[in-house]
Amino acid sequence: MVRGRAFGERLGRLAFAGTVGLALTLILAPLVLVVWLSFFTNEILSLPPEGYSLRWYGALARQYQFVSGFQLSALVALAATAAGLLVTLPAAFALSRGELPGREAILHALMSPLIVPALVVGAGLYLALIEFEVDTGLPVTGTVFGFAAGHVLLTIPWSLRLVTANLAGVDPAIEDAALSLGATPVVTALKVTLPLIWPGVVAAALFSFVVSFGNIEVSLFLVQPGQTTLPIAILQYLEWKVDPTVAAVSALQIALVAAALLITDRFVSLAKVV
Amino acid sequence: MAALHLRNISKKFAEVLAVDDLSLEVADGEFVVLLGPSGCGKTTTLRMIAGFIEASAGTVRIGTRDVTHDPPYRRNVGFVFQNYALFPHLNVVENVAFGLRRRRRPEREIGGRVARALALVKLEGFEARMPRQLSGGQQQRVAIARALVIAPDVLLLDEPLSNLDAKLRRDVRGELRRLQQLSGITTVMVTHDQDEAMSIGDRLVVMNHGRVQQIGTPQALYRHPANRFVAGFIGRGNFLAGNPGADGKRFITRGGLVIVCARIDSGADTLLIRPETIAMRPGQVPGVNCFAAVIEAAVFQGSAFDLDLRLATGETLQVQVAAGTGAADWTVGQEVTAEIDPDAAVGIVSA
Numbered sequence: 001m002v003r004g005r006a007f008g009e010r011l012g013r014l015a016f017a018g019t020v021g022l023a024l025t026l027i028l029a030p031l032v033l034v035v036w037l038s039f040f041t042n043e044i045l046s047l048p049p050e051g052y053s054l055r056w057y058g059a060l061a062r063q064y065q066f067v068s069g070f071q072l073s074a075l076v077a078l079a080a081t082a083a084g085l086l087v088t089l090p091a092a093f094a095l096s097r098g099e100l101p102g103r104e105a106i107l108h109a110l111m112s113p114l115i116v117p118a119l120v121v122g123a124g125l126y127l128a129l130i131e132f133e134v135d136t137g138l139p140v141t142g143t144v145f146g147f148a149a150g151h152v153l154l155t156i157p158w159s160l161r162l163v164t165a166n167l168a169g170v171d172p173a174i175e176d177a178a179l180s181l182g183a184t185p186v187v188t189a190l191k192v193t194l195p196l197i198w199p200g201v202v203a204a205a206l207f208s209f210v211v212s213f214g215n216i217e218v219s220l221f222l223v224q225p226g227q228t229t230l231p232i233a234i235l236q237y238l239e240w241k242v243d244p245t246v247a248a249v250s251a252l253q254i255a256l257v258a259a260a261l262l263i264t265d266r267f268v269s270l271a272k273v274v
Numbered sequence: 275m276a277a278l279h280l281r282n283i284s285k286k287f288a289e290v291l292a293v294d295d296l297s298l299e300v301a302d303g304e305f306v307v308l309l310g311p312s313g314c315g316k317t318t319t320l321r322m323i324a325g326f327i328e329a330s331a332g333t334v335r336i337g338t339r340d341v342t343h344d345p346p347y348r349r350n351v352g353f354v355f356q357n358y359a360l361f362p363h364l365n366v367v368e369n370v371a372f373g374l375r376r377r378r379r380p381e382r383e384i385g386g387r388v389a390r391a392l393a394l395v396k397l398e399g400f401e402a403r404m405p406r407q408l409s410g411g412q413q414q415r416v417a418i419a420r421a422l423v424i425a426p427d428v429l430l431l432d433e434p435l436s437n438l439d440a441k442l443r444r445d446v447r448g449e450l451r452r453l454q455q456l457s458g459i460t461t462v463m464v465t466h467d468q469d470e471a472m473s474i475g476d477r478l479v480v481m482n483h484g485r486v487q488q489i490g491t492p493q494a495l496y497r498h499p500a501n502r503f504v505a506g507f508i509g510r511g512n513f514l515a516g517n518p519g520a521d522g523k524r525f526i527t528r529g530g531l532v533i534v535c536a537r538i539d540s541g542a543d544t545l546l547i548r549p550e551t552i553a554m555r556p557g558q559v560p561g562v563n564c565f566a567a568v569i570e571a572a573v574f575q576g577s578a579f580d581l582d583l584r585l586a587t588g589e590t591l592q593v594q595v596a597a598g599t600g601a602a603d604w605t606v607g608q609e610v611t612a613e614i615d616p617d618a619a620v621g622i623v624s625a
Contacts, residue, residue, distance in 0.1 A: 173359035176326050179346040180353040181373035181424060191372075195363045 031254055038247035045242060056248040066249050068226075069233035072144070076229060077212040079148035084155030084208050085201065092163040093189060097175075110160050113153040118217035125150045126221035141222050147229065150218045155208035162207065166200025167193070206264050210257055276337030276427040277302045278323065278460055283332030285318050292318040294484040295332070300428075305454050305461045307475035309468060309507070315484040316464045320430050323462060325349045336427045347376075352421030352459075356433040358413045360405040366392070366416055367401045373424035391423040394453065411442050418450075422457060429454070431463035435470060447474055468508050472496070480504050496548075502624040505546050512552075512591050514545040518621060525621060529587030534563050535619045542621025549594040551618035554581070556602060559611040567591065569608045579604050583612055 003009065041051035060066055091110065095103050113121055129140045129149070140146040170193055178188040194201070216231045223232055230253070234246055278300040285293040293315040300306045308316040321327045323334060325346035333342045341349050360369050370391055374384045392398055395415035405413055414434060421429060434450065435443045451474050454461050465471050471478050472492040480487040480495065480503070488500040492508075499505035502513065516527035518538045525533045525545045533545060558566050567583035570590070574597065581604055583591040591612055595604070604610075 171357070171359060173355045173357060174361060176324075176346070177353065177355060177359040177361070177420075178372065179326070180324055180349075180351055181420070182347045182350075182376035183372070184345075184347055187376065192361055192363075 034247050035251045035254065038244050038251040040244050040247075043243050045244070056244040057252075059245050060248055060252070063237075063245065065228060065233040065237070066230065066245075069228050069230035072147070072227065073213050073230040075144050076147040076151055077209045079144055080151035080155045080212040081205050081208040083148055083152045084159045085205060087152070088156055088159035088163055088204065089194075089201070092160060092167055093193070096164050096167045097172075107160075107164075111157045114157045118154070118215070119220075121153055122150065122218040122221040125153070125218065129222070141224055143227070146222050147219060150222055151212040151215060154211050154215060154218065158207045158211055159204040162200050162204040163197060166197040170196050202264055206260055209260065213257075214253075276339075276460060278428050278462065279333075279335040280319070280323070281333045281335070283319070283322060283329040283334060285315070285322060285327065286330045291484050293322070296481075296484075296486055297332075298479060298486070298489065300460055300462060302460055303458045305451070305463070305474065305476045306479060307471040307477075308462065308464045308479045308481060309471040310466065310481035310487075311507070312466060314481040316466075316479075316481050317432060318484075319481075320432055320462060320464045323428065324351050324353050324430055350424070350427050352424060352426035352429045354414075354417045354421050354429070354431045354434050356436060358405075358410075358417040358437075360413055360416055360420070362405050364405075365401070366397065366403050366405075366408075369405065369416055370420045370423050372420065377424065387423055388419075391419040394422065394456070395419045410437055410439075411446065414438065414446065418453065422453070422459070427460065429457075429459045429461040431461065433465055434463065435465070435467070443470075450474060472508070478508075480507060482507075498620060499546065499622060502544060502622055505620075505622055510549055510592060510594075512545075512547045512549065513624070514547070514589060515543065515624070516545060518542050525619065527587070527589060529585070529589040531565065531585065531587055531589065533614055533619055534616045535621065536617045538619075538621035541623055544622050544624045546620045546622050547591070547614055548618060549580070549592045550578075551615050552591065552593045552595075553613040553615070554593060554595045554604070555611045555613065557609060557611065559613075561611075561613065563614040563616060564611050565614070567610055567612050569604055569606050569610060572604045572606055574603075583610065585612075 037045060038056055039052045039054070040049040041053045041055070042049060091106075094100055095107055100106065126141070129146055132138070133140050140149075174196070175188050175193060178192045179185070183191060214231060215229075216235065219229045219232055223229070228236065230249070234249060238246055278298075280296055280298040283293060283296050284291060296315075296319060298306070308319060310316050318327065322329045325341065325344055325348075329342055333340055335341065336349065336351070346353075361372065364372070367388055370388045371384050374387060379387075389398075392401065395418055397412065397415050397419065400408065400412065400416075405416070408416065414437075418434075431450070435446055438446055447470060450463075463471075463474065475492065477489060477491055478495055479489045482503050487507075488495055488504045490498075495504060495508050499508065505511050505513070514525075514527045514529075514531070514533075516525055516529075516531075518525050518540055519532070522538055522540065523535060525535055525538055525542070527533065527545065535545070538545075555564075565585050567585050569581055570584050571580075571582040573580040577597060579593075579595050579597050581593040581595065583593055585591065593612060597603075
């Protein structure tokens with residue numbers, strides 16, 4: 001922060017505050033706007049609003065595709081988060097504690113979905129799942145399993161980054177202490193290391209959930225008639241109609257994520273682990 | 275409780291020999307200190323005893339068990355870490371109980387043993403505290419209780435005093451010794467601090483560049499160091515280069531001083547004289563091993579003076595003389611006589 005009373009210093013302070021304010025406005029404006037719109041009475045979006053009501057929230061319950069989309073998205077996000085952590089936790093231990101040959105290469109492979117465009121991931125996944133369906137006769141696309149199999153590729157990089165970062169912060173001497181007191185490596189991991197990186201695991205779960213819940217690119221390739229996730233249901237609705245129903249469903253989504261963040265923050269300080 | 279036997283152990287990291295062919299017998303109940311500068315291999319040796327790293331060669335035996343290839347959790351060794359390494363998510367009781375829980379002892383026994391261990395380190399009343407709520411000294415006592423409560427065959431201490439402030443260090447030093455004698459546990463400690471090593475160990479192992487330089491009691495190492503490194507690492511000393519006389523009773527320095535010694539080996543090329551063994555007299559006094567000198571520097575240390583002398587031959591001597599009340603003060607430029615005790619002058623090999 002700039003200190004002092006000279007003109008240049010005052011100007012510096014003003015420029016700093018201005019930049020911060022502008023950035024916050026740019027980030028928050030769409031969120032505020034969407035929430036505001038969702039309470040408009042008028043069907044055609046226009047300013048100023050004719051009045052305020054909750055009718056669009058009521059309309060939501062009658063829009064089957066939003067309700068089922070929400071359910072599917074939540075299920076998929078939960079499954080992808082769980083599966084991602086199941087892969088990530090052992091991988092993170094092996095990558096940061098063991099002297100694994102080729103650990104750099106493995107790390108980069110697991111992080112690669114962040115680099116490859118999500119549409120490419122989705123297309124590749126689609127082809128692979130179709131092949132799988134043809135070979136086994138099992139229906140996969142459009143099922144929770146199919147979505148979760150795709151979304152886990154998105155959750156792994158987030159989990160891995162957060163868990164390995166937290167593991168790096170654990171003093172190896174603490175693990176050595178457990179070993180010398182008679183704990184096997186598995187018991188050491190469960191009783192000592194895991195409790196110490198728990199905030200990171202919670203944060204990883206949260207980010208995984210949010211990333212999966214909001215994903216469109218990968219899901220686009222996996223949907224089947226009657227089996228769509230919430231973001232895709234919103235997208236499809238917008239192709240025909242622009243009314244505050246979409247704003248209402250978006251506002252609910254914002255509320256859900258915000259609640260998740262606030263609840264998590266009560267248990268672990270997110271500012272510390274992310 | 276058991277004796278510890280290290281036989282010809284070595285540790286190679288990539289191409290570097292961190293520990294080179296080290297052999298050491300630690301008797302049951304003995305307190306041995308590994309002493310040396312950083313990077314000398316002392317901590318690597320300790321970690322090989324604990325099993326955190328495996329010896330590249332040689333054997334580690336605890337009592338009659340060969341544990342060379344055993345993982346740490348099967349060695350029954352207590353380890354106190356330099357930074358204590360307490361479990362930050364467990365309170366004092368659970369930290370101390372950790373090892374007993376891994377041994378699946380009954381709850382009643384765990385409670386009793388933890389309470390006794392905490393009493394031993396005088397931490398009653400701190401049971402429910404978390405590690406971060408304890409001072410450094412208290413954390414260390416928890417670490418010691420945690421290591422002792424499992425009744426280990428060997429207790430290993432890695433620089434246990436280095437994170438404490440100077441005043442606390444003296445107290446804890448005595449406390450450690452008391453605990454060790456009380457429990458009668460075979461103990462190996464690592465330190466780079468020679469005062470600490472001398473005051474606490476039954477025997478010291480001086481190491482340098484991965485090799486053992488000398489093993490012996492503090493007195494033996496101080497009075498009869500095996501080489502120049504040991505002599506320089508333990509205590510201060512004057513090192514005068516030269517050659518022994520043919521009769522083995524005197525040493526002729528490079529500057530031409532002839533110093534009478536009680537006994538000197540023919541291979542010695544350096545004479546070690548400890549600063550406190552040199553007697554000082556004002557003025558010029560004739561006599562055997564009496565050398566005229568001028569005081570170049572005088573530092574008053576309270577109980578003693580540290581003096582730098584220059585002899586007529588140009589050689590210098592460091593001297594420490596008691597500064598009792600009524601005793602003469604020493605001043606720079608003063609002409610004095612330094613008398614070297616023939617029994618305290620030791621011939622050593624510098625290499």
